Amino acid sequence: MVVTRFAPSPTGYLHIGGLRTALFSYLWAKKNGGNFVLRIEDTDKARNSQEATDAILKAFEWLGLEHDGDITYQSQRDDIYAKYIKQLLDEGKAYKCYMSKEELTQLRETQMANKERTKYNGKYRDFDGTPPEGIEPVIRIKAPLTGAIVVEDGVKGNVSFQAEDILDDFVIARADGAPTYNFVVAIDDHLMGINEVIRGDDHLSNTPKQIVVYNALGFPLPTFYHVPMIHNAAGKKLSKRDGATDVMAYKEMGYTPQALLNFLVRLGWSHGDQEIFSMDEMKDLFHPKDINKSASIYATDKLDWLNAHYIKSTPNAELVELLTAYDLVLTSHDKKEILLDALKERAKTLKDLAALAKEILETPTSYDAKAVKKAFKGNAIEVLNTFGAKLSVCENPHLPTDYHTLMEEVVNEMEIGFGKIGQPLRVALLGKMSGPGLDSVMAILGRDETMLRITNAITAHS
């Protein structure tokens, strides 16, 4: 059984990069009929907050990424970590280090001055004398001093590190007893049954340390997949300073979960030439072997295109639901089908769609000057009058075709082109030169509102 995880530290909102690794983990678990579990890494009490945890959970809920089982909170597992620390101490695989912070700093400065790599010198590794007074020791793990540590990575291949290059006896428990990250990650992943670890490749260089812990504790290694970073336009790691990286901001901007997920799954992963993936297709087709090795730049052109695509293919009933989040309530509007059919092809976002609908539904209070100049020349007023007269005596116009017939009659009787009626009518109804088909607009508005707008325009421009 494949078990994957997402393990955020609750220091802020869920961001785009985190979401993508979470999505990959989720898909890989689901493809294999396995579990996707959540662990909140809230050991840094100074920086963590409940609000951040809630925000992350809320984002997952919006996107429909459900985790399996209970959420694990590292802050509640101190006794577990303590047990393993004691075990390593007892087995002689870890030891107490009494080096003071000052001495450690001194050591580093000397090493830097000599252009050496900064690392702990192993002073207390085999210490059996009397410990110095007044110093709370940290616990360090005995790391191998030489030899290669190979990370067998499902994305990057075998990555080999030399112990002497990167390892020292790193701290697994601080002076106050609190365990450190690389230690607890290994324990939690093992205890939670996680056997496939998908995470950002900024963790690749941490992995040898975690392997040291796995080995010391006798835990089997999971399979690692280190996915490349997402960079900003400047080519740097995407950070909170890069603007819209809060996942929930995409909801506010009017993106659909489907579009965002589809966009993200194609960032660093592909399946041939396919661009559009339903959630079912993602679950079916995703495989970490198809994750590419190089970082990608976060550019949202394609997200807009995908969002427009999904809006176009979303059933109107569903759109009505979604649009309530953008202050547009169409539930009782009898022409909502016509309205949404006319508008969903022209909106990049749900927010756009709501705005577009409001524009049509609200009687124009001003007219675009350029449009007026272009449309209201020649006999435009006369054309509008003629159309208005026909409309006022028309029996119960209802569908776009009813209005279209009326327009055709005017065009034929006055022997004019369609543009001669279309342009002034458009400006009268919408206040500008662009918009959906006029027959649809009039059907949406109904006869009374249409008449009102025509009359208003004639008054304003004759």
Added chain:
RNA sequence: GGCCCCGUCGUCUAGCGGUUAGGAUCCAUGGUUUUCAUCCAUGUCACAGGAGUUCAAUUCUCCUCGGGGUCACCA
């Protein structure tokens, strides 16, 4: 700086020794549309550089250059 990773159109990517280097997006043009948008068609644009290996390299190897990540009693 040490260690590690990466390098195909502006962007996301396909390619897994032999291709006119493909798709998508963006941009441009044309068509459709009374308008705008959609949609359709067409077009512009890429293998970082240099050595090898090979009959043949975008593809394999090495070097250079470039970019990124990481080096805590943060996670």
